Amino acid sequence: MHDISEFKFEQIGVINTPFQDHAPYQPVDTEDGEFCLSVFPPFLEGLKELDQFRYIYVLYFAHRITQKPEMMISPPWAKHKKVGLFSSRSPNRPNPIGLSVVSIKKITETRIYTSGLDVFDGTPLLDIKPYIKDLDTKADANYGWVEGEGDMDHLMLHIKGIPHDY
Amino acid sequence: MHDISEFKFEQIGVINTPFQDHAPYQPVDTEDGEFCLSVFPPFLEGLKELDQFRYIYVLYFAHRITQKPEMMISPPWAKHKKVGLFSSRSPNRPNPIGLSVVSIKKITETRIYTSGLDVFDGTPLLDIKPYIKDLDTKADANYGWVEGEGDMDHLMLHIKGIPHDY
Numbered sequence A, B: 001m002h003d004i005s006e007f008k009f010e011q012i013g014v015i016n017t018p019f020q021d022h023a024p025y026q027p028v029d030t031e032d033g034e035f036c037l038s039v040f041p042p043f044l045e046g047l048k049e050l051d052q053f054r055y056i057y058v059l060y061f062a063h064r065i066t067q068k069p070e071m072m073i074s075p076p077w078a079k080h081k082k083v084g085l086f087s088s089r090s091p092n093r094p095n096p097i098g099l100s101v102v103s104i105k106k107i108t109e110t111r112i113y114t115s116g117l118d119v120f121d122g123t124p125l126l127d128i129k130p131y132i133k134d135l136d137t138k139a140d141a142n143y144g145w146v147e148g149e150g151d152m153d154h155l156m157l158h159i160k161g162i163p164h165d166y
Helices: A041-047 A144-149 A152-160 B041-047 B144-149 B152-160
Strands: A013-016 A036-039 A055-061 A097-107 A111-114 A123-130 B013-016 B036-039 B055-061 B097-107 B111-114 B123-130
Touching: A036 A041, A036 A123, A055 A111, A055 B097, A097 B055, A097 B123, A123 B097, A144 A152, B036 B041, B036 B123, B055 B111, B144 B152
Parallel strands: none
Antiparallel strands: A013 A036, A013 A123, A036 A111, A055 A097, A055 A123, A097 A111, B013 B036, B013 B123, B036 B111, B055 B097, B055 B123, B097 B111
16 A cells, blocks of 8 residues: 555646646637647557547646645635635645546647647646546536526636636 | 645545445446545535535545556456556556546535445545536547447446446
């Protein structure tokens, strides 16, 4: 067995995105620009057959966080609201492991091109897992406390960080 | 910015399951027995409003792994098949972060009771994130290379670790 207090993150690659100083709160499928995971050589063999999946989970280290996590937070799109950190997708967590579901566009020898990713350019990649239909698609999932916040279509634009005029 | 090489996992709680020496490969919704996440006191405030979500992501440290990860693996239910590690959900990864989607059954002051979890009793809890309908439910997800392996209904029993007679 491993002792958790001794376990350190290992970087398996780097995520490149167009976001240098500002990133959307969540992945945006239709985002313009190039999003790619560059995997380091020792791990490349591990990508075999990944191209057969339509979606993957990308796990990354939210390295731009500098503040200590707070247990109660306000989402940037609902500043009047306070919720528990674990009821939110804030990247500032005790373990700053980010998680995004993205679709695969193309895989080359060392790179995975994906749909829009909500991370800064240069973010350390921690893991890639296949998103598997029956295990991960929950048709009866809900929006939790977000449902009490009003117009869902409008809120989803905020949550996903999609620019809009109203 | 954080230096990834210095970042250590922090345990925010412990996962209790009926599995002492044998665990299913994936979460089983209908599993008998009690599954619960006990969250340590400094993090309890972070659970506020979590009970409004139907599903959550549970991230954990796969602490029972003792071997070095291999980049090519065979799933336990398809021993003839070799796939890349990142095309699989094997817990033995460069960063042994396990990820399961489970439903919330009940939340008490310190505990979250969930549907079946595919982990050993005593597994260190790393993070809890809300599973949010539009962000995480991908209706057009597929089964990747698993689809080439034959009878999907039967294979899903194996993948999920559901006991069956044929």
